[in-house]
Amino acid sequence: MACSPGMPPSCSQTDPAPPAETALSRTLARHPRPLGGDPARNAQALVSLSGMVLNNSADGVQHLAQKKKPAWLRAKAPGGPEFRDTKANVEAHGLHTVCQEASCPNIGECWARGVATIMILGDTCTRNCGFCNIKTGKPPVTDLDEPRRVAESLRGTAFKHLVITSVDRDDLPDGGAAIWAETITRVKEACPDLSLEVLIGDFKGDADALQLVIDAKPDIIAHNVETVRRCHAAVRPAARYERSIELLKRVKAAGAVAKTGIMVGIGERPDEVRELFDDLVAMTSDHNGPRDPRDAAHAGTGRGDPVDIITIGQYLQPTRNHLPIDRWVDPSEFVAMEEQGKAAGIKVVFSGPLVRSSYLADAQVDMLESGGGISTLDTLLGRNGRAG
Secondary structure (H helix, E strand, O other), X not given: OOOOOOOOHHHHHOOOOOOOOOHHHHHHHHOOOOOOOOOOOOOOOOOOOHHHOOOOXXXXXXXXXXOOOOHHHOOOOOXXXXXXXXXXXXXXXXXXXXXXXXXOOOHHHHHHOOOOEEXXXXXXXXXXXXXXXXXXXXXXXXXXXXXXHHHHHHOOOOOOEEEEEEOOOOOXXXXXXXXXXXXXXXXXXXXXXXXXXXXXXXXXXXXXXHHHHXXXXXXXXXXXXXXXXXXXXXXXXXXXXXXXXXHHHHHHHOOOEEEEEEXXXXXXXXXXXXXXXXXXXHHHOOOOOOEOOOOHHHOOOOOXXXXXEXXXXXXXXXXOOOOOOOOOOOHHHHHHHHHHHHHHOOOEEEEOOOOOOOOOHHHHHHHHHOOOOOOHHHHXXXXXXXXX
């Protein structure tokens, strides 16, 4: 550095002083994380949201309009005297149905057959899944008379098989399990010849709450995994992949019939669906309950009996505020997934574009009782004359 007048000559040999340390440099030295915080910096992304960003570029991804449905996704329009009779019965008893609340595309066909999926615990869900059209928020006061009304609405009907489902009620200590158990008991008393299937939530992993439902002894206990492991964070942010499969394992350990379901076309890859099949069989058979009678390698004494039924259907975006459709899955791919699921060890794989968990649920029971020898295509053609 240059010497100032009056300074000793030795100053010219002094090394330059380092620049003063700034507050920013000291902060960065102590906290290498970028300023403002970035808690996900070192985490691997589970789902890419890049394709969900609205933009106006000519060649960019656009979600300003929903994708046009292909021909194979056309469903029967609601109407006809049988449809109106079912609607009148639902309204007369003040019931909620998932057919209406979730905007199911099969409502016209199912209600015309006199079949509806009853939804209990109100019409307001405490979760906010990225795919579901059911109303979310803080539920009103719980209706304790609901189990009686549901049972009375079914008394004297000619239903062979009925599905009851519910919203998630994380606001209740038991997640609504006590009301579930009472509803099952009352319906079985009112309709002793009815085959009853329940589609339940995960009760946040509460094993005691689940046991209340198991002890009520419905004929089938269903719980939908909904999607592959990687997509769970976006599709079911309040749920857990492993927790859902653990629930199904507990059902199988108790000797009950277990059913699950997934959507495709929401961002998963084909190899991830095959991985899900393998996970379901491996994880739900890891119990000390009844053995798998088809486990020929161990003459029925090897692995536990795994999940019995899985349904696979095309994801349909309910509104523009929901997760976008990644792609339309070709019908041939549903046939391939059915074969893959059966090869993995699942007894019944009900797979088709318009398939939903409770769609033709009675036919799924017939497929299970036949040993899984009836295909989805044969079932659809036999029931309604179409393969969609």
